[in-house]
Amino acid sequence: MPAKSKSSLLHRFAVLTAAATLCLIGIGGLVTSHEAGMAVPDWPTTYGYNMFLFPISQWIGGIFYEHTHRLFASFVGLLTTVLAGWLWFKEPRRWMRWLGGVAFVTVLSQGLLGGLRVVLSKDQIGIFHATFAQLFLLETTAIALFTSRWWRRREAQTGPLLATRGFRSLAIIATIVVFVQLILGATMRHQHAGLAVPDFPLAYGKIFPRMDAAFIQEINQHRLDARDYNPITAFQIAAHMAHRLGALMVLLLVILVWRRARREYGPASALTRGTLGWVGMICLQALLGAATVWSNKAADIATFHVVGGAVGLMTGTLISLAAFRVRTPAGRTVPWENPPREDARFSQPSIATMNCGSSVASPHLALPHLNDDGNAGDARVRASRQVQGKISTV
Amino acid sequence: MLTSREFRARLELLPDMKLKFVLLSAAVLAGSLSFVSAADVTGKVTLKGVPPPEKEIAPLVADPNCGKLHTDKKPTTRFYVVGKDGGLADVFIYIREGAPKGAAAPAKPAVLDQKGCEYIPYVLGAQTGQKIVVKNSDPVMHNVHPTPIVPGNQEKNRAQMPNGPDLEFSWTNPEVFLRFKCDVHPWMFAYVGLVDNPYFAVTDEKGEFKIANLPPGKYVIEAFHRKAGKVSKEITVGSDSQKADFTLEVK
Numbered sequence: 001m002p003a004k005s006k007s008s009l010l011h012r013f014a015v016l017t018a019a020a021t022l023c024l025i026g027i028g029g030l031v032t033s034h035e036a037g038m039a040v041p042d043w044p045t046t047y048g049y050n051m052f053l054f055p056i057s058q059w060i061g062g063i064f065y066e067h068t069h070r071l072f073a074s075f076v077g078l079l080t081t082v083l084a085g086w087l088w089f090k091e092p093r094r095w096m097r098w099l100g101g102v103a104f105v106t107v108l109s110q111g112l113l114g115g116l117r118v119v120l121s122k123d124q125i126g127i128f129h130a131t132f133a134q135l136f137l138l139e140t141t142a143i144a145l146f147t148s149r150w151w152r153r154r155e156a157q158t159g160p161l162l163a164t165r166g167f168r169s170l171a172i173i174a175t176i177v178v179f180v181q182l183i184l185g186a187t188m189r190h191q192h193a194g195l196a197v198p199d200f201p202l203a204y205g206k207i208f209p210r211m212d213a214a215f216i217q218e219i220n221q222h223r224l225d226a227r228d229y230n231p232i233t234a235f236q237i238a239a240h241m242a243h244r245l246g247a248l249m250v251l252l253l254v255i256l257v258w259r260r261a262r263r264e265y266g267p268a269s270a271l272t273r274g275t276l277g278w279v280g281m282i283c284l285q286a287l288l289g290a291a292t293v294w295s296n297k298a299a300d301i302a303t304f305h306v307v308g309g310a311v312g313l314m315t316g317t318l319i320s321l322a323a324f325r326v327r328t329p330a331g332r333t334v335p336w337e338n339p340p341r342e343d344a345r346f347s348q349p350s351i352a353t354m355n356c357g358s359s360v361a362s363p364h365l366a367l368p369h370l371n372d373d374g375n376a377g378d379a380r381v382r383a384s385r386q387v388q389g390k391i392s393t394v
Numbered sequence: 395m396l397t398s399r400e401f402r403a404r405l406e407l408l409p410d411m412k413l414k415f416v417l418l419s420a421a422v423l424a425g426s427l428s429f430v431s432a433a434d435v436t437g438k439v440t441l442k443g444v445p446p447p448e449k450e451i452a453p454l455v456a457d458p459n460c461g462k463l464h465t466d467k468k469p470t471t472r473f474y475v476v477g478k479d480g481g482l483a484d485v486f487i488y489i490r491e492g493a494p495k496g497a498a499a500p501a502k503p504a505v506l507d508q509k510g511c512e513y514i515p516y517v518l519g520a521q522t523g524q525k526i527v528v529k530n531s532d533p534v535m536h537n538v539h540p541t542p543i544v545p546g547n548q549e550k551n552r553a554q555m556p557n558g559p560d561l562e563f564s565w566t567n568p569e570v571f572l573r574f575k576c577d578v579h580p581w582m583f584a585y586v587g588l589v590d591n592p593y594f595a596v597t598d599e600k601g602e603f604k605i606a607n608l609p610p611g612k613y614v615i616e617a618f619h620r621k622a623g624k625v626s627k628e629i630t631v632g633s634d635s636q637k638a639d640f641t642l643e644v645k
Contacts, residue, residue: 035577036580037577039578041537041553058535060457061457061579066577143528221645223622224643225449226471226579
């Protein structure tokens with residue numbers, strides 16, 4: 001089989017692994033949404049059976065969610081093992097081989113965390129388990145990206161990075177804030193206290209709710225739910241409101257990232273389209289969050305919200321990684337539809353569009369000094385550079 | 395007619411027998427006195443205010459295995475079980491301060507059962523060290539998952555097959571309320587008031603309770619309901635039965 005086909009097969013397998021990981025996060029979300037995390041008291045057996053031989057007739061109630069989660073986790077573990085082995089023996093890039101090894105260790109650790117959560121009956125381990133799952137998703141996503149033809153083609157490219165330092169930093173910050181928001185969400189879910197604030201967009205009818213002891217006692221007196229959640233505490237109300245504020249922050253940051261991309265690379269740029277997709281994704285996630293409250297934390301909606309958070313994190317990671325990969329192809333200029341403000345001191349290019357991987361000929365620009373590493377780094381510098389045959393390589 | 399040897403032999407015994415007789419009589423008298431002076435504390439807990447209406451346990455009804463166990467009446471939550479005259483059931487009454495220490499845990503276990511995919515009773519009292527036996531009278535499997543939060547009381551999680559053998563639990567530290575749950579059927583809950591003395595009770599459907607044989611003395615007695623909250627009062631117990639009524643309020 002030609003080398004190119006083999007690497008394409010590897011990439012497809014990596015994509016399958018990443019997609020399966022995302023599904024596993026959804027199934028794990030269903031376990032917590034249905035409060036079924038402890039429905040199977042033993043591990044790695046299931047009610048004394050070998051996990052793979054547990055009778056389907058006994059997959060009842062909460063057992064169904066927890067048991068299918070374990071089975072699917074085993075499947076993802078198998079995929080990751082094959083992927084890691086494939087990378088180790090066939091991947092020419094040494095760092096990629098080690099990344100496969102890291103993914104293997106991560107999935108093993110994740111399985112162990114899940115088992116310990118059950119065996120030791122520790123809710124806190126459940127929060128680590130949920131957070132680690134997101135990190136593992138990022139690993140498999142990154143491997144899928146790094147094994148893609150798109151990435152490999154750009155590894156061979158030289159020239160300055162297309163994305164400015166400012167854009168890259170903003171994308172990374174937005175991604176990190178998304179991750180912190182996910183941790184906060186996991187902390188809330190593993191309190192097993194249900195909805196600390198039952199209405200949206202207000203909170204107990206106000207912009208910011210009371211959190212004094214008398215009010216909380218009143219809430220708990222009137223709060224009846226067949227799931228008989230733990231009593232609400234002031235901490236849980238505070239965490240819930242912090243999650244709402246965090247959502248607003250994420251939305252604003254992602255919009256800023258998109259606006260920056262649009263300003264720097266034009267509306268048709270793949271980076272711009274990608275960040276616009278990210279904005280759409282976050283808007284959908286916010287709507288799912290609101291729906292979780294309106295539906296009194298219906299299990300399926302809450303789980304979609306968990307998966308939405310994971311997809312938002314994946315998207316931010318892909319954009320951030322791509323921003324460190326896409327370079328200005330040799331022989332091309334980098335025009336701007338709307339030059340950054342810091343370019344005011346330099347001559348302005350005429351309007352043109354640019355796509356990642358292809359570009360359109362542009363007018364000549366003045367050529368200032370370059371950074372030591374040959375990167376554009378500063379949009380101001382790149383915007384005023386004449387690329388045609390004069391840029392030094394890294 | 396006794397010989398002198400026989401008389402001396404009987405005389406030597408006489409002081410021991412006399413001492414024993416005196417001691418025995420004193421013990422009987424003391425026991426009688428204590429039995430006579432221990433008293434019962436009875437009372438009623440009334441709920442003031444309008445509680446929120448109970449909800450149908452929709453997931454139970456929808457469950458294919460559990461739903462068919464409730465053919466006559468749809469099961470509802472049991473947060474506020476209020477009698478016609480306002481008597482509140484499932485209130486745990488116990489001596490919070492002043493209870494005599496050191497009483498051994500009763501040999502008879504406290505019993506929780508699982509019927510119709512619900513815990514029966516909803517609220518139970520037990521003493522530290524006393525066995526709590528959990529039965530499964532259902533044709534479905536459950537997992538019995540007590541979740542104590544007091545340090546030193548260990549969380550446990552055990553499978554219980556349909557009509558399977560009873561499970562036994564006990565803990566050493568007082569905890570009100572220690573929760574039992576089933577994760578296979580996440581609507582199933584029971585709460586145990588665990589105290590370090592035998593003087594406790596749970597109100598019935600009329601809101602009434604009785605704590606028996608409380609020795610004379612001053613005590614703080616508390617009425618604790620999971621949702622309505624708690625209220626306590628000082629009582630002085632003498633030789634006669636004591637009455638202690640409580641009112642809890644839903645605001």
